[in-house]
Amino acid sequence: MVKFALGSIGDSLSAASLQFYLAEFIATLLFVFAGVGSALAYGKLTSDAALDPAGLVAIAIAHALALFVGVSLAANISGGHLNPAVTFGLAVGGNITIITGLFYWIAQLLGSIVACFLLSFVTGGLAVPTHGVADGLSGLQGVVFEIIITFALVYTVYATAADPKKGSLGTIAPIAIGFIVGANILAAGPFSGGSMNPARSFGPAVVSGDFSQNWIYWVGPLIGGGLAGLIYGDVFIGSHSHEALPASADYA
Template sequence: MVKLTFGSCGDSFSATSIKAYVSEFIATLLFVFAGVGSAIAYGKLTSDGALDPAGLVAIAIAHAFALFVGVAVAANISGGHLNPAVTFGLAVGGNITILTGIFYWVAQLLGSTAACFLLKFVTHGKAIPTHAVAAGMNEFEGVVMEIIITFALVYTVYATAADPKKGSLGTIAPIAIGFIVGANILAAGPFSGGSMNPARSFGPAVAAGDFAGNWVYWVGPLIGGGLAGLVYGDVFIASYQPVAEHDYA
């Protein structure tokens, strides 16, 4: 059952919440800077920039490491979402209010956009790579791929971080979350791009001025994240006490 709650302005504008928004902005900026930066660096180090198996592995590892660090540094302040799909999935399970979640989204999108413009500046105007569905696939197939891999990500977030009975498992949550993202990029990168994260796709689209197909990276991840929240929340946490906001990391 969906447990969405709107929330109050008092809670969403408290000092603790504002610190959480700043934390999400900084952590998302650092994650996207490293992730997109790895793709730019790979293009610079290769003659034509075409992705090959070695490049895919390198970019997947960069994203996994950067997300592991981003989640870890933000976990005690904001919960370490760094991703509107994660925020939405947690909202579906009642772990964060809609109003606070909206401000998380704003912070995440701004962090991603700032990271991409910084990359454009420090690389002397290098092109910012954007997510796109591979040739030979249609956008509907890309959406389905993004649903599946984002479901895996948000399910992992629930299992290792949001479950009230996680116990000591919570200490490895950032590692597990980073690993599933790296694994999903290896699996989906050559097909849908392996985004799992609307903010990760939005920032490069803004910096590049190219929103072609960007809707795929909103629809797919939000459906996948919401489904993970429903499944894990209803099947495994249905009888638990509600988790306090910001207390799941």
């Protein structure tokens, strides 16, 4: 069952909570800068605008490595979410309060926006690429793709970081989370774009001014993340009591 906890403004604006938000902002900024930057670099180094297999692999690896580092940087402070879908999935399981989660979202979105504006500036105004479904696919197909791959991501977060029974498995959580993102980009990149992260898609949309398909990268990831939180939190964590927390280093 869903374990949402509202929380309070006082707790969500405490000195410790402000540190959480700053950590999420910085880590998300660094992740998006490297991830979107890898796509810009690929376009700069090739004359063909179409993504080829080598480019897909390079971009997937860049996202996997950047997320591994970003989660590691923020894990001991904010839990290292870097993704509104992860935050939402953890809120479904009662691991973060709704009010604090909303501030996480703001920090993550701002981090992505700033990263994309910085990329536009340092590359001399190169167009920041936005996510969109491939030609011949519908928005619904893109949403289903994003549901599946985001479910895999948030399920991995629960299994390696949020499960109280994880034990020493928690030490490899950032690696596992980075690996599943890289693998999912290889699988979904040519079809839905392989976002899994509303913040990762929102920053480029803001800078480019193109929100035409951005809804896909909110609806799909939030449904996928919520389902993962509901299933893992209810079926596998189950009756293990745990207090709803603003954030914790135990939850990636």
